[in-house]
Amino acid sequence: MDPTKVVFDVEFHVVPAPYWSWIILADEDTMKPDRSGAFVTSSVVPPAQVAHRPDEEMPFRGRWAFEPDRIASMTFCGDALGQLLQSEVFPRMRYLLARDNLLDAVRRRDPSVTMRMTPLLREIVLRIDDAPADEMALLLAAAEEAGVPNAFLPWARRRLTSRSSR
Template sequence: MNSMDEMIRQYVYPVARSAKFSRRGRRFQRVSDRGDSAILEISVQHVDPNRFVFDVICWIVPATRWSWLRRNETQVKIPDSSGAIATFLVIPPDEFAHAPNEEMPFRSRWAFDDGGIESCGQVLRRMIEVESIPCMVRLLDRVILLSELRNPESEILRLCGLNVCEILLRVDDGSVEEVEGLLAAGEEGGTFPKFLTWARERLAERVLPS
């Protein structure tokens, strides 16, 4: 086991596990009752021969987005970050930043050498335990997530157009009239027609008699 994986094992995994995140390598994932995923991912950057350099990235993947992206596939796949509509980075303090004086995205990179596993790991553990994981768990609530994505001052980065996000987060439980209005606005705004067709079909499933 290299020092990077040892740091994850000692300092990230216990916190993620206690918050009901499952582990797959350097990725930790929690799935809500409705199938939405919060993902915390350690992304290693091979840019420094003397230190371990990595990003800590948080993603939110609604089940609706994953269903849309995988609509033509018959094999069920576990959601991953390719289906995210929102993301944010866990930014290191200066002492553990690979390039503390650089602009983003380089400022986001964490770094430690072989002698710094414990000190870096403790800081990372505290940050994800107190800030990042609670934030991701809150964002699994679609109402809260949509509010963040509507807020131009939010630190959460939106990865889709706002109309698409509104449809994805409202199609399952928003009022039919409300969702139809979003779909009409999408047509006027040039939203991808196949996506609108998919959303209409999903909406129709809610209102058809059983």
């Protein structure tokens, strides 16, 4: 990509337990989540001073870079990343780990996150563990009418039925 610099991306992924359960179609404790099961993904965009192409559009603007032969460049990039993680990224991650906050972000179609699934399926996945049963019945009926993937409705109904035992 650039023979004079080390170029890399930084992002974080949120994998709610019900989504992971749907992805692997099993009890979520059998496998550890990884980026393949990301419900939402958010890029950590570098400040211009450490961006690979600071004047470009995304995704090129979102890549971090440093010169590997210059300790000052590596240190500056590392310090910028550490500061951004502490001041913005970790608080944002903690915010999105609360399911109500994540639900709000996906309902608003927050532009800072890339989302999987349709809005209706996201709503079901994020509410399946705690929404009132009558509300879930309406959501599942809407999903059935919308023609969701074949395995999704049986999974959702099993999860809904078994939630009192979790």
